[in-house]
Structure formats: C-alpha cells, structure tokens
Amino acid sequence: MAKILVAVGSTRRPKVNAVSEALAAISTVSEFLPSFEIVGVEVPSGVRHTPLSREDLMAGARQRAEALIQMARVQNERWKYFVGLEGGFDVIQGLDVIPSLDVMPELDVVSEAGYRWVFLESWAYVTDGSGRGSFGQSGAVLVPDALVETVVDDGVELSQAIDAFAGGHNIRDAEGAWGILTRNLTTRQDSFRAAAINAFAPFFNGELYAASDQKAGA
Numbered sequence: 001m002a003k004i005l006v007a008v009g010s011t012r013r014p015k016v017n018a019v020s021e022a023l024a025a026i027s028t029v030s031e032f033l034p035s036f037e038i039v040g041v042e043v044p045s046g047v048r049h050t051p052l053s054r055e056d057l058m059a060g061a062r063q064r065a066e067a068l069i070q071m072a073r074v075q076n077e078r079w080k081y082f083v084g085l086e087g088g089f090d091v092i093q094g095l096d097v098i099p100s101l102d103v104m105p106e107l108d109v110v111s112e113a114g115y116r117w118v119f120l121e122s123w124a125y126v127t128d129g130s131g132r133g134s135f136g137q138s139g140a141v142l143v144p145d146a147l148v149e150t151v152v153d154d155g156v157e158l159s160q161a162i163d164a165f166a167g168g169h170n171i172r173d174a175e176g177a178w179g180i181l182t183r184n185l186t187t188r189q190d191s192f193r194a195a196a197i198n199a200f201a202p203f204f205n206g207e208l209y210a211a212s213d214q215k216a217g218a
Helices: 013-026 054-075 145-153 158-166 176-182 188-204 206-217
Strands: 004-008 036-040 079-095 115-127 133-142
Touching: 004 013, 013 036, 013 079, 013 188, 054 079, 054 115, 054 133, 079 145, 079 158, 079 188, 115 145, 115 176, 115 188, 133 176, 133 188, 145 158, 158 176, 176 188, 188 206
Parallel strands: 004 036, 004 079
Antiparallel strands: 079 115, 115 133
C-alpha cells in the first residue's frame, strides 16, 4: 500500500513528531490514513515571531499550510494533506476577573481597563489543498506575568524568553514553554498533537460532520 504523504510546515522535532503521533492515534479509530509518511518543510508563517492574539495564531497556522500548497504546486510534490502549526500567546485585555493574590502575589495594581489575561496556545490548520480546511486548538495555559512582560511588553521572542525564564537552552525543541509551565504534564509536542487531532477531526470523522452540515442546511 502506497503511503499517503502529509506535509508539515516545520522541521522542528516537537511539531513533526506531534503530527506523526496524532495520525497514529487517529489510525486506531479510523481508516482515514491507513499508511502515511510525514514530510517536514520549513515555511514562513506570515505573522510575528511570537503571535499575541488568537487571530494571529490561526492566521499563522493557515498561512503555513497554504505556503506548503504553493510549494507542492511549484515542485510537483505528491503531498496529499498540508498541516500548519502555530504556537504563541492569546492576549485578552480588560476582563474584570482578577486572579487570586495567593496564586499571583506579584499582582499589586489592576488598571481601570481590567486585568490582562495571557494564555499560551497551540493551533493547527489542516487542508487537502482543494479548499477544504479545518482548525484545531490545544487548549490553553495561563502565562506568568514575568514572562508576559518579557514577551508582550519588551518584544522578546518566546523561545529566547522561556530559556532565560527557566534557565535552560533551546527549550522549544524539548519540552517547550508548555512543559515548563505544567512541569511536563503537557509538553509542547503534546499540545501540538492535540491541536492536530482536533484539526483533522472533520476529515477522519467526516460522516458526522457531513450529517451535521445537512441538518444545518435543511
């Protein structure tokens, strides 16, 4: 049986492995991709080095997948599916809900605009190149204020900031910021794995989604 080629818009090990793990998990419940091969290719996201909004995260993931489609057309590649992955912050400004001072004792002033909540998120976008595509998200974890100030306010790239924050080196190719913040209960690879599974859901669970679309159009 010929392997179906799945292009991933990165050569970073956590991202490539995450998609491989996601498809291996999907194969236990669906015959959607009985045999596959991952092709990792570096492509631009088209967004800032560390996205600071959900819109940027989604755009970065989609634009990586679209860059792969263009590359496949130019180079006549046989890639069947295209996966873009993007990680970064979702900054939510102005919520009146304030975290407990027991949890975040460094918080001493809340502006009239409300407290700024910042979450680390991982997003995926999957397409078959025909115009059909789907987003998936990993969930979110709250980012400490000290790290927020370095990345959001000072403009330092997250990969550099997390190394300094945790006293490590090249953390993004290991456990990532996710691993640092959750004590490795969720790693960077885990987060992208979840995002990829969720993005592939309309493809491997197509009958359910098709039935839902028919009911909505009735």
